[in-house]
Amino acid sequence: MTTQHSARDETAIVATDVSKRFGAVAALQGVDLRVRRGASFGLIGPNGAGKTTFIKVLLGISRPNTGTVQLLDGTPGDVHVRRRVGYLPENLQLPAGLTPRAFLRSIARLKGLTRGRSRAELAGLVDDSLHRVGLEESAWPRRMGGFSKGMRQRTGLAAALLGAPDLLVLDEPTDGIDPTGRAVIRAVIQAENRRGATVFLNSHLLAETERICDDIAVMARGRIVQSGALIRLQAGDHYRLDVVDDATARRSCAARGWAWTTGDEGLLRCALDATDPADLSRVLAALLAEGVTIAQVNRDVRSLEDVFAEAVGIAP
């Protein structure tokens, strides 16, 4: 049996020319964005860039003034589509009088997860979700009014995970969580992505985004100013070349005007100006012909902070 995939099947989110104004303020200005299905996607940008507004438009919580949004081959207004989405909002407010279990049962009912499940199965689903996010069992029967920010975030994430959603939209999921908790949440998000869920992450923590996401977009002043595969965006203009330190190598480097540094391992480290793999191959072939022994070649990788700074036009 063959399975046909259309272009629509390949994308989880397609936003086309999305604009949103709040009075005189243009929160989003013609945003175009595609997120492929199964991607781990990060949206980053400075405060006030319009990231949360964009997420709300994606989920139909806010409506765009212009443009369209396609979500899992449907529209955000379609309840059948929303059934397949898990969402953790920024600054989640939980019902103070309820326990995490009662809250998750309520979410499960509203997601239609009670259909075909016994009470025991539903309880198992809820407990499993609370376990996964690392919320201590002693907190499960407690009212959520006294929860710390981190506990609220974990509970919110547990609610988002219910029903194994096809799309997880997480707005600052590790906000207020200690480093150990962040590692747990990161592991959960990565596991969901491996399961096949598309992850859409909005975080101001660039290190978290860098660890979790394969694709990113940088938003500034309501526009997408940079987007693509993280590995491509982080790739620098230079290659680093390590060669065995001998007279031949030094002569070849000097002849090309390359500066070098020496290390303890008996290697010379040079920086190549090759801008693409073809250039690189030519240079390496010439060096090999001259008798230089090549130890390793690496492409310079920029930090996400550098990518971000360049995209939004600020000095790193």
Next chain:
Amino acid sequence: MTLLHIAADVVREAAARRYLAVVFGLIAFAQIALALALDLDVVEGAIVASKLFGAALGGRASDAATPGVALGAVPQVQEQLRPVFRVLTGAVYHLGMVFGVVATGDIAVKSLSPGRVELLLSLPVRRWELLIGTFLGVGFIALAGAVFAVGGFSAVLFWKAGYFTAAPLWGALMGVLGFLIVYSAMLLATTVARSAALASGTGILVYVLSIIADDRAEVRSWFTAGWGRHVAGWLIAPLPKLRTLGSVGRDLAVGDLLDAADLVPAGAAAVAFVAACLVAAVLQVERKDW
């Protein structure tokens, strides 16, 4: 089904609130205090004769049909208890209305608050379901409160006088309907601005104006003939007749026949008012950004 889930969540959340438990506790305390304080004693082994408010009721033991009250005494019991049930139903209607307005003012505000409404709207829940489900949930809470208050007092009277009637519960139901009229306006106010104070203020305003509006012909006459009277008439016209509904509730509580001439217009106006408020609230929520 989603509507019922949302309504059930509203009830669950309200039930988890301490002050509501305190209020139900106070009602129970008042019921117990009344049970001990009311001069309603069944004497001589609860069979032969009873005393209601100090007045002895006659009857023979062999005629006993209702536990604790001799058969011949039943009509007298009903007659003696009429003012009790009327006062009781009236108190539950009006006090319940005021308390309900204050106690439920923040329920929809919390559901629609930032950080909460986003999560609810990301679920497979339609906006109108969120609103109408909240309305139904508050209706269930009001029903539970009214049944607890009136039913409890009926139980006290049964214990003291050996006479039980479900009629006051019908009166309480009218109280719930009256409250839902007011709550529909509160819900509309919440969709305009998320403020518990505004919602409760709107509830009190609608309650007071509706009481006044019961005498709409007289109110109109306070204004000079011409545009002033017309404007007053237009402003009063949509308000439901809450005092009339309260009076209907008291009639129901004592088992009196209802006057259709009173009930039908008041009921129709109430239904129209609730429907208009809910439609306006739904339209407001549907066009709103969060």
